[in-house]
Amino acid sequence: MTALSIMLVDDHPIVREGYRRLIERQPGHRVVAEAETAAEAYRLFKSATPDLTVMDLSLPGAGGLEAIRHIRQWDRTARILVFTMHQSAPFALKAFEAGASGYVTKTSPPEELIRAIDTVARGGRALSADIAADLAAERLTRRGGPLDELAPREAEILRMFASGQAAEEIAEALCLSLKTIQNYHSQIKAKLGARTDAHLVWLAIAEGLVLDRREP
Amino acid sequence: MTALSIMLVDDHPIVREGYRRLIERQPGHRVVAEAETAAEAYRLFKSATPDLTVMDLSLPGAGGLEAIRHIRQWDRTARILVFTMHQSAPFALKAFEAGASGYVTKTSPPEELIRAIDTVARGGRALSADIAADLAAERLTRRGGPLDELAPREAEILRMFASGQAAEEIAEALCLSLKTIQNYHSQIKAKLGARTDAHLVWLAIAEGLVLDRREP
DNA sequence: CCGATCCCTGGGAAATCTTCCCGATCGGCC
DNA sequence: GGCCGATCGGGAAGATTTCCCAGGGATCGG
Numbered sequence: 001m002t003a004l005s006i007m008l009v010d011d012h013p014i015v016r017e018g019y020r021r022l023i024e025r026q027p028g029h030r031v032v033a034e035a036e037t038a039a040e041a042y043r044l045f046k047s048a049t050p051d052l053t054v055m056d057l058s059l060p061g062a063g064g065l066e067a068i069r070h071i072r073q074w075d076r077t078a079r080i081l082v083f084t085m086h087q088s089a090p091f092a093l094k095a096f097e098a099g100a101s102g103y104v105t106k107t108s109p110p111e112e113l114i115r116a117i118d119t120v121a122r123g124g125r126a127l128s129a130d131i132a133a134d135l136a137a138e139r140l141t142r143r144g145g146p147l148d149e150l151a152p153r154e155a156e157i158l159r160m161f162a163s164g165q166a167a168e169e170i171a172e173a174l175c176l177s178l179k180t181i182q183n184y185h186s187q188i189k190a191k192l193g194a195r196t197d198a199h200l201v202w203l204a205i206a207e208g209l210v211l212d213r214r215e216p
Numbered sequence: 217m218t219a220l221s222i223m224l225v226d227d228h229p230i231v232r233e234g235y236r237r238l239i240e241r242q243p244g245h246r247v248v249a250e251a252e253t254a255a256e257a258y259r260l261f262k263s264a265t266p267d268l269t270v271m272d273l274s275l276p277g278a279g280g281l282e283a284i285r286h287i288r289q290w291d292r293t294a295r296i297l298v299f300t301m302h303q304s305a306p307f308a309l310k311a312f313e314a315g316a317s318g319y320v321t322k323t324s325p326p327e328e329l330i331r332a333i334d335t336v337a338r339g340g341r342a343l344s345a346d347i348a349a350d351l352a353a354e355r356l357t358r359r360g361g362p363l364d365e366l367a368p369r370e371a372e373i374l375r376m377f378a379s380g381q382a383a384e385e386i387a388e389a390l391c392l393s394l395k396t397i398q399n400y401h402s403q404i405k406a407k408l409g410a411r412t413d414a415h416l417v418w419l420a421i422a423e424g425l426v427l428d429r430r431e432p
Numbered sequence: 433c434c435g436a437t438c439c440c441t442g443g444g445a446a447a448t449c450t451t452c453c454c455g456a457t458c459g460g461c462c
Numbered sequence: 463g464g465c466c467g468a469t470c471g472g473g474a475a476g477a478t479t480t481c482c483c484a485g486g487g488a489t490c491g492g
Contacts, residue, residue: 012301012322014329018234058301085228085274106228113230151468164415167449180470186451197413199380367439383478395442402480 007050038067072099102126162204223249223266254283288315318342378420
């Protein structure tokens with residue numbers, strides 16, 4: 001096999017520069033494309049067809065998760081390695097759900113990124129040690145997020161509420177009674193121990209139910 | 217004068233690597249120290265006494281702003297250039313208030329960082345073009361951030377509310393009537409056009425009134 | 433000094449929302 | 463079948479929100 005072709009997706013040119021130098025220091029690794037936005041990533045992927053894509057989640061416009069879904073929809077065999085600053089297990093889970101094969105945080109030592117690239121290129125899965133530890137702790141303690149307490153419907157309504165939708169809008173969107181939404185709202189606050197709507201928003205953010213900046 | 221000595225402060229090793237290579241490509245620029253946390257930055261500054269410090273705002277533990285204040289408290293002549301992903305005029309203002317001499321976003325082309333480093337080293341002030349445009353637009357249109365609409369008291373109450381405090385708690389903390397807080401709350405929502413408390417929290421986050429993760 | 437204006441503080445009253453309790457249905461599971 | 467939890471909503475008392483209003487204080491131009 002010849003060189004491994006790689007596409008970089010990150011909205012910070014200087015940061016891309018750092019990745020590129022680091023990656024191309026490895027023999028047999030070539031960066032063949034660089035994209036700044038989700039749309040550009042999708043477009044470039046189709047023309048460059050890299051063996052592997054290294055993608056940040058925080059992108060202007062549609063977020064990185066959207067980009068991953070689009071690319072995977074176009075090529076189900078695409079290997080995508082998420083490389084992001086978000087040191088959050090919920091983000092990592094979302095990335096894998098969207099179709100990523102790896103998740104490495106930018107706080108990791110450079111060797112970890114290199115190792116993850118090789119692993120993912122070989123068809124494997126890679127996960128940052130810190131995130132892996134988080135997930136393990138979550139599984140062991142059975143309550144990494146208080147969200148486990150919530151029924152699916154409750155979590156869904158919390159997500160909509162925390163993202164700013166009014167109770168009436170949620171009711172309409174879900175074809176439910178306003179009263180039902182209000183009841184859920186009270187129940188969710190009670191279950192999570194939130195005394196305030198604002199507190200509820202922070203909990204939703206902390207659990208990765210809603211994303212603070214644009215999206216991933 | 218001999219070489220310009222520079223300290224880098226950023227919690228991502230790989231990102232620091234990128235900066236360092238970029239900076240040291242300039243003749244007469246030498247990176248003499250690298251720090252990952254605010255505490256480390258303060259400690260290293262005292263021993264390395266760099267001519268200029270390039271600092272990210274998102275640091276583990278105490279944030280970058282805190283580091284800037286500490287360093288400037290120790291050396292009022294310290295030249296600090298903030299280099300961060302936060303493309304937000306309020307963040308930039310906070311940085312300058314804390315004692316920074318420059319603010320460049322990571323979305324800027326590399327040359328802008330180089331130019332800013334030289335400007336700040338020479339005793340000047342530097343500001344990213346995008347942030348400068350934001351500030352100008354804010355001044356011109358009188359509402360770049362919707363928060364300009366708010367009276368100081370309103371902003372204060374919004375901050376407390378958005379950070380999760382209940383109306384009653386705010387009233388007690390400020391020695392005001394609960395009714396007053398409730399009235400403010402309604403008025404703030406009306407002024408900012410927020411239909412929902414959650415929406416209000418997002419606005420407060422977007423304007424940098426409250427900080428999502430740790431601090432800047 | 434005077435009026436205009438804005439900020440800060442709160443009362444009143446009607447409308448709305450929250451909370452708590454309750455019943456109903458439906459699908460799993462023992 | 464019986465039990466349990468998830469989902470969906472009504473009812474009523476209590477709390478909150480909203481809108482309107484008002485007085486005091488500060489500032490500013492005339």
